[in-house]
Amino acid sequence: VGGLGATEAATQETDNLITPLKLLAWQKAREAGFDREFSSFKAVSARSQLVAGRNHFVKAESGAEEIFEKVMERVRQSVKLSEEWDIAEAHRSQIGPGEAFGAWTSKPRIRDRWNTLLRLVAKRRHMPDVFEVCDARRACWVHADHSTTEFIARAAVATVNMTGLVDSFHAMPAPRFPEVVFLGWSNVGKSSLINALLHRTAVAPVSNMPGKTTQFHFYSINEKNAAFPQMTLVDVPGLGEAMADEAQTRHWRSTLDLYLKRRGNMLRQVFHLISCEVLLRRKRPSLLDMAVMEMCLRHRRDSEYTIVITKVDLIKSEEAMETVFQTMRRISARMSEKLGIRRVKIIPCSVKRIRGRILLWRRLWRSVDPELTLKVRPAKELKEVQKELDAMVEQGKIEDLSALAEQEQPVREESLNGLPFSYPQLMACDWLSSIVSVVDLDLN
Ligand SMILES: Nc1nc2c(ncn2[C@@H]2O[C@H](COP(=O)(O)OP(=O)(O)OP(=O)(O)O)[C@@H](O)[C@H]2O)c(=O)[nH]1
Numbered sequence: 001v002g003g004l005g006a007t008e009a010a011t012q013e014t015d016n017l018i019t020p021l022k023l024l025a026w027q028k029a030r031e032a033g034f035d036r037e038f039s040s041f042k043a044v045s046a047r048s049q050l051v052a053g054r055n056h057f058v059k060a061e062s063g064a065e066e067i068f069e070k071v072m073e074r075v076r077q078s079v080k081l082s083e084e085w086d087i088a089e090a091h092r093s094q095i096g097p098g099e100a101f102g103a104w105t106s107k108p109r110i111r112d113r114w115n116t117l118l119r120l121v122a123k124r125r126h127m128p129d130v131f132e133v134c135d136a137r138r139a140c141w142v143h144a145d146h147s148t149t150e151f152i153a154r155a156a157v158a159t160v161n162m163t164g165l166v167d168s169f170h171a172m173p174a175p176r177f178p179e180v181v182f183l184g185w186s187n188v189g190k191s192s193l194i195n196a197l198l199h200r201t202a203v204a205p206v207s208n209m210p211g212k213t214t215q216f217h218f219y220s221i222n223e224k225n226a227a228f229p230q231m232t233l234v235d236v237p238g239l240g241e242a243m244a245d246e247a248q249t250r251h252w253r254s255t256l257d258l259y260l261k262r263r264g265n266m267l268r269q270v271f272h273l274i275s276c277e278v279l280l281r282r283k284r285p286s287l288l289d290m291a292v293m294e295m296c297l298r299h300r301r302d303s304e305y306t307i308v309i310t311k312v313d314l315i316k317s318e319e320a321m322e323t324v325f326q327t328m329r330r331i332s333a334r335m336s337e338k339l340g341i342r343r344v345k346i347i348p349c350s351v352k353r354i355r356g357r358i359l360l361w362r363r364l365w366r367s368v369d370p371e372l373t374l375k376v377r378p379a380k381e382l383k384e385v386q387k388e389l390d391a392m393v394e395q396g397k398i399e400d401l402s403a404l405a406e407q408e409q410p411v412r413e414e415s416l417n418g419l420p421f422s423y424p425q426l427m428a429c430d431w432l433s434s435i436v437s438v439v440d441l442d443l444n
């Protein structure tokens, strides 16, 4: 009693069981952005559980998939795109950033097609598919635009809630979801980047005066939407001198230090932002930046570490580009000399343009992807499980039910299989090629 039965193909009986839930499912789908009728509402598989009565977990097919497939097929069949797609497919293994394949295009017609495809894929909220479309578009040398990043954000983000606004380590909310922190000198664009990635204008307050963010902001993404990837983004006060007094800045630094050292393995990714402005002016990152960098690389083995060069739209000449370039080369050399690290991932980006946004999303996604995370469900009393299931059935929470059923299946092992085709290539491409491709584009 209490164990889940095996997954079985649905029968007429299971189909009858879910029919009354169609309206609820449709309402839910509408809330999530689905704007048509279901063309079908069929049970595809079912599992049952005997807990003083029988619970049925039924996976239903809504027809949305069908519509998607049809439209996608139509989009792909239109002559131009399908040709490009086929070429991209044929060159899948060889196409990487920097390899000549054609000239970049921003033609609205072609761009719109890719964005339509992306919008359709985004509705499925399956991020590897989203990245696959992005890769294919890039492989076809079609520029991304604001719609592209908007659809990526739509696929990944349903809700954003501020769940903590604190100024000491001990007041921080306990880590609930995989966490990503954005840190760096004051005014480098940490808050702006969070807004840009979420495709929201006013989540994190931004100012052109340094010292805007004065507390640690915890933003829970998709807190109550388990169908979306759940994560926490953390915006921190600037490391540098800002407008605050000496004591305040020292306090922030020690809080950050504690946070990085003690946050534990829920902290998955550190985005360390360094502004182009600073690199152009000082030709080297600050000692504080170097200390943070070393700390992360040496002590934060649980987290990924990425340097983000912000405001690359300010690079206006080839000399400026060369300066940024050489500075990054020096940083890389210093790190490899000191820590024996051969490669530090560096992503140049700009919130005024699209540059770097997709790479950042990919990097972010990689660190929070629930499929790469072993979920440990706490053992519960049978009665509790029963109550939970009853409540779900009563409220018609079909998605939660099927998520629960899904959870009982063996968790996939961490692997790169199934990730988008150029993912390893992109990861393998060092900062040199990524900065070249981005800056080249900016100068064109
Ligand atoms: N040109 C350009 N300006 C940017 C970019 N990103 C941010 N900015 C500007 O830089 C300024 C600072 O941005 P914020 O996001 O507040 O920086 P912050 O790192 O959060 O700053 P603090 O909260 O003070 O630590 C704002 O005026 C932004 O508009 C960018 O990519 N390009």
Ligand SMILES: [Mg+2]
Pocket: 190, 191, 192, 205, 206, 212, 213, 235, 236
């Ligand atoms: Mg800020």
